[in-house]
Amino acid sequence: MRGRKAGQFPDLLATPARRWQRALQALLVIVMVSATAGVLAIVVQSSVLLGRMTTDVSVAQQRTTNLHNLQRETLRLLQQLTEFEQGGTVDAVAIRRGLVGRFLDVVQLLFPASSPQANELHKIHVALDSFDWAKLGEPATALSARTGAMTLVSRIEVRIKNLYDEQEKFFYAATLDSLAAKRKSQDAIAVLVSLAVVMAVCWLIVLRRRTRSRLARAYSALVTEVSERRTLQHQLTHQAFHDALTDLPNRALFMRRLQDSLAATDRATATAVLLIDLDGFKSVNDTLGHGAGDELLQRVAGRLRDCVRDDDTVARLGGDEFAVVMPAALPRDATAVSRRLIDALEAPFGVAGQEISVSASIGIAHLDDQSTAEELLSDADIAMYAAKKAGKARYAVFERELRDQALHRARLEQRLARAVELGEIEVFYQPIVDVGTDRILAMEALARWHHPDDGLISPAVFIPIAEETGLIGDIGRTVLRQACRTAQRWRTSVPGCEQLSVTVNVSARQLLADAFSQEVHDALRDSGLPPANLTLEITESMLLEDSGAVAAQLDRIKRIGVRLAMDDFGAGYSSVTSLLRLNVDLLKIDKTFLEVDGRSGGTLIRAITDLGHTLRMSVVAEGVETPEQLDHVRAAGCDAAQGFLLSAPMPEIVAHRYLQGARDASDRPPSLDPIGA
Amino acid sequence: MRPLVGLMSRLGLRCLTVTGVLALAAACGGQAATQTTKAEPKANASASAVSAATLKPGQDVPPPAGKPAFTMTGKIAATNQTGGLAFDLPTVERLAIYEVRLYEPWTKQNTAFRGVWLQDLLAVAGVKADATKLHFVALDDYTVDLTMADIRAGGILLATRAGDGSALPIDKGGPTRIVFLNGVKSGANADQWIWSLKAIDVQ
Numbered sequence: 001m002r003g004r005k006a007g008q009f010p011d012l013l014a015t016p017a018r019r020w021q022r023a024l025q026a027l028l029v030i031v032m033v034s035a036t037a038g039v040l041a042i043v044v045q046s047s048v049l050l051g052r053m054t055t056d057v058s059v060a061q062q063r064t065t066n067l068h069n070l071q072r073e074t075l076r077l078l079q080q081l082t083e084f085e086q087g088g089t090v091d092a093v094a095i096r097r098g099l100v101g102r103f104l105d106v107v108q109l110l111f112p113a114s115s116p117q118a119n120e121l122h123k124i125h126v127a128l129d130s131f132d133w134a135k136l137g138e139p140a141t142a143l144s145a146r147t148g149a150m151t152l153v154s155r156i157e158v159r160i161k162n163l164y165d166e167q168e169k170f171f172y173a174a175t176l177d178s179l180a181a182k183r184k185s186q187d188a189i190a191v192l193v194s195l196a197v198v199m200a201v202c203w204l205i206v207l208r209r210r211t212r213s214r215l216a217r218a219y220s221a222l223v224t225e226v227s228e229r230r231t232l233q234h235q236l237t238h239q240a241f242h243d244a245l246t247d248l249p250n251r252a253l254f255m256r257r258l259q260d261s262l263a264a265t266d267r268a269t270a271t272a273v274l275l276i277d278l279d280g281f282k283s284v285n286d287t288l289g290h291g292a293g294d295e296l297l298q299r300v301a302g303r304l305r306d307c308v309r310d311d312d313t314v315a316r317l318g319g320d321e322f323a324v325v326m327p328a329a330l331p332r333d334a335t336a337v338s339r340r341l342i343d344a345l346e347a348p349f350g351v352a353g354q355e356i357s358v359s360a361s362i363g364i365a366h367l368d369d370q371s372t373a374e375e376l377l378s379d380a381d382i383a384m385y386a387a388k389k390a391g392k393a394r395y396a397v398f399e400r401e402l403r404d405q406a407l408h409r410a411r412l413e414q415r416l417a418r419a420v421e422l423g424e425i426e427v428f429y430q431p432i433v434d435v436g437t438d439r440i441l442a443m444e445a446l447a448r449w450h451h452p453d454d455g456l457i458s459p460a461v462f463i464p465i466a467e468e469t470g471l472i473g474d475i476g477r478t479v480l481r482q483a484c485r486t487a488q489r490w491r492t493s494v495p496g497c498e499q500l501s502v503t504v505n506v507s508a509r510q511l512l513a514d515a516f517s518q519e520v521h522d523a524l525r526d527s528g529l530p531p532a533n534l535t536l537e538i539t540e541s542m543l544l545e546d547s548g549a550v551a552a553q554l555d556r557i558k559r560i561g562v563r564l565a566m567d568d569f570g571a572g573y574s575s576v577t578s579l580l581r582l583n584v585d586l587l588k589i590d591k592t593f594l595e596v597d598g599r600s601g602g603t604l605i606r607a608i609t610d611l612g613h614t615l616r617m618s619v620v621a622e623g624v625e626t627p628e629q630l631d632h633v634r635a636a637g638c639d640a641a642q643g644f645l646l647s648a649p650m651p652e653i654v655a656h657r658y659l660q661g662a663r664d665a666s667d668r669p670p671s672l673d674p675i676g677a
Numbered sequence: 678m679r680p681l682v683g684l685m686s687r688l689g690l691r692c693l694t695v696t697g698v699l700a701l702a703a704a705c706g707g708q709a710a711t712q713t714t715k716a717e718p719k720a721n722a723s724a725s726a727v728s729a730a731t732l733k734p735g736q737d738v739p740p741p742a743g744k745p746a747f748t749m750t751g752k753i754a755a756t757n758q759t760g761g762l763a764f765d766l767p768t769v770e771r772l773a774i775y776e777v778r779l780y781e782p783w784t785k786q787n788t789a790f791r792g793v794w795l796q797d798l799l800a801v802a803g804v805k806a807d808a809t810k811l812h813f814v815a816l817d818d819y820t821v822d823l824t825m826a827d828i829r830a831g832g833i834l835l836a837t838r839a840g841d842g843s844a845l846p847i848d849k850g851g852p853t854r855i856v857f858l859n860g861v862k863s864g865a866n867a868d869q870w871i872w873s874l875k876a877i878d879v880q
Contacts, residue, residue, distance in 0.1 A: 073817055091744075098847020099817050099873060105848065106783050 359393030531561030591623020754803025789840020
């Protein structure tokens with residue numbers, strides 16, 4: 001901006017060319033001023049000259065006129081003398097003579113004193129006066145006097161005429177000179193006026209140019225300001241509607257585009273919304289730091305942008321959540337783009353010197369007749385959730401049922417939260433029975449939701465919800481504390497139950513919370529239950545989350561003295577390594593094996609039981625529902641069994657009574673000690 | 678044009694103003710010069726009464742005893758000869774005589790004269806109401822016209838003698854001549870100073 005300004009309004013001193021121009025300007029100033037001064041001098045000079053000449057002319061005119069009068073009177077005197085004979089009088093001659101004398105005086109005074117003309121006139125006057133005019137009146141001398149007078153006067157007349165001629169010549173010359181001087185003066189004035197006009201015009205031009213350049217400067221400043229303001233506004237607008245990290249449109253712009261698209265869509269080609277959530281982004285952030293996370297997001301944003309059609313808008317809604325609005329999209333377009341997006345993210349990203357793989361779960365929502373932008377987005381969210389649930393790196397298309405499910409879920413979430421507050425979560429107990437002696441070795445504590453209106457709600461329904469919402473922490477703690485308290489009470493109040501253990505299920509989320517081992521410790525201390533009488537049940541899937549952290553946590557728990565059970569063994573990876581590594585005390589065989597073994601004759605259960613025993617674990621068969629199954633279990637060498645055949649989970653009071661009744665059935669104290677331990 | 682523009686921007690208004698003022702001064706200078714050369718020294722004009730009038734308006738003017746000094750003709754009531762009035766010097770000098778001292782433009786000297794106010798003369802001659810001007814004729818036939826308004830404004834003297842009381846010879850402009858007190862408008866032009874009066878015609 002500054003540069004352009006300098007170009008428009010150059011500094012006069014900046015370049016040699018300007019300097020040359022300045023020199024020329026100075027020269028012109030000098031020429032102009034000297035011309036003006038010269039002409040001015042001429043004007044003044046000729047004005048003075050003209051003044052003097054005018055005076056000369058007027059004096060010459062005066063002299064000429066009066067010389068003329070003098071000459072005329074002299075001639076009249078001569079005439080009077082001529083006429084003297086025919087009855088002229090001396091008086092008449094005297095009058096004429098007097099008049100001649102008068103004019104002689106007057107004319108003489110018109111010349112400077114002692115000038116030749118003045119002297120001449122004086123001499124003439126003396127000559128006139130020195131003549132004896134009295135003789136003219138005397139008859140005796142009249143004739144000769146007249147002749148003498150005439151001679152004198154005619155001589156005088158000649159002398160006066162000479163003076164007159166001379167003066168007339170001077171008058172004409174002076175007049176001509178005066179006229180010439182006047183013309184010269186007028187010419188000079190004309191030149192001067194022309195110069196003044198030229199200067200005035202130049203000055204006006206300068207004024208105009210100055211005004212114009214001032215205007216131009218003001219205008220350019222205005223333009224600059226306006227454009228800067230516009231740029232700033234543009235930036236602000238851009239910032240307001242774009243994500244700072246990826247420069248993708250943000251949620252606000254996304255919603256606007258979506259609304260625009262909805263407003264413009266004819267129903268044949270509907271709008272589709274893709275909601276993209278990165279799988280496993282959080283771990284990247286946690287392990288590699290936010291810098292790497294941000295870089296990854298930028299790279300992901302770039303790939304996403306390359307995958308969509310020109311009309312589509314990719315936006316970052318926040319965190320690792322992206323969205324695409326596709327105007328005029330057929331269902332197959334949306335799925336095609338989704339597939340492309342998933343494929344595009346398949347190749348690992350080189351971020352922070354490491355190769356990182358992320359995948360995306362995509363939810364697709366199509367325009368419905370009544371959809372608003374918000375509904376469409378929440379539909380996509382539901383579909384994305386479904387995709388995530390179905391396994392990662394895939395897409396799901398929204399269907400109405402999904403929404404119903406989601407609504408149901410949302411309602412359940414709310415209810416569950418309230419249920420935890422109101423204490424609607426009860427703890428049920430299911431016995432684990434020694435298959436050899438039928439003694440009750442332990443009671444498994446199970447959370448049950450007793451809803452005042454809907455009755456009992458299955459753990460299969462509410463436990464996943466609790467895990468997702470984080471309520472599992474509260475529920476787990478409640479169950480743990482209550483189970484410990486109850487078990488201790490039974491141990492002390494029910495005869496024959498002194499060695500009774502209690503097993504409590506632990507979720508991955510609980511296990512990952514740092515405070516969990518402290519919670520276990522507190523529950524034991526508060527209830528007074530010996531650590532060895534508490535068994536925590538974990539599942540194999542937990543070990544996948546963060547094996548290091550889980551192992552550390554389990555190690556702390558083991559050091560308290562609490563025992564561990566591997567729940568649902570066989571439903572997951574059935575990893576022997578993890579069994580070994582975690583130092584599990586109790587192996588619970590998943591009930592699916594019982595079902596399978598119904599056909600295979602219990603060989604699988606036997607194999608697993610042998611494995612457990614080999615690893616010095618007690619083995620419990622779960623889900624025993626029929627006497628045949630119990631036989632299988634017993635035949636396979638399992639230590640204990642659990643299932644509806646033996647007892648369904650019971651409320652505390654019922655369990656209490658069950659324990660009292662069971663005491664009568666067996667005299668041996670229940671024991672879950674590993675074989676040989 | 679650009680350098681010229683630059684020039685003007687440097688000197689600009691100042692240059693123009695100076696030039697303009699000088700040009701104006703120069704243009705006026707010539708005129709001023711021609712006028713100032715005509716400036717004349719002004720004497721303190723004074724007039725004082727020498728003798729009172731014995732010939733008053735309404736009285737008959739006696740015919741001239743000797744040679745008449747000048748005649749008056751035209752729109753006058755009083756007559757003493759056919760067609761008008763003839764004055765000899767003694768008759769004229771019966772009017773109130775004043776002595777004046779003034780600057781005489783022809784001799785360029787302060788000079789004293791004695792004479793009668795032209796208004797007084799006209800009153801004696803009984804100039805009619807519809808008269809507008811006086812037509813003066815000199816012995817050399819030179820003529821001058823003065824309006825009645827000029828004369829009523831005063832300050833115009835018909836001089837009959839020099840300041841010392843001596844008669845005016847013809848070669849001093851006598852026997853009678855018209856002089857103007859300094860500052861009288863009609864006497865500003867020296868040509869109006871007619872001398873050696875012969876006749877006055879009232880028109």
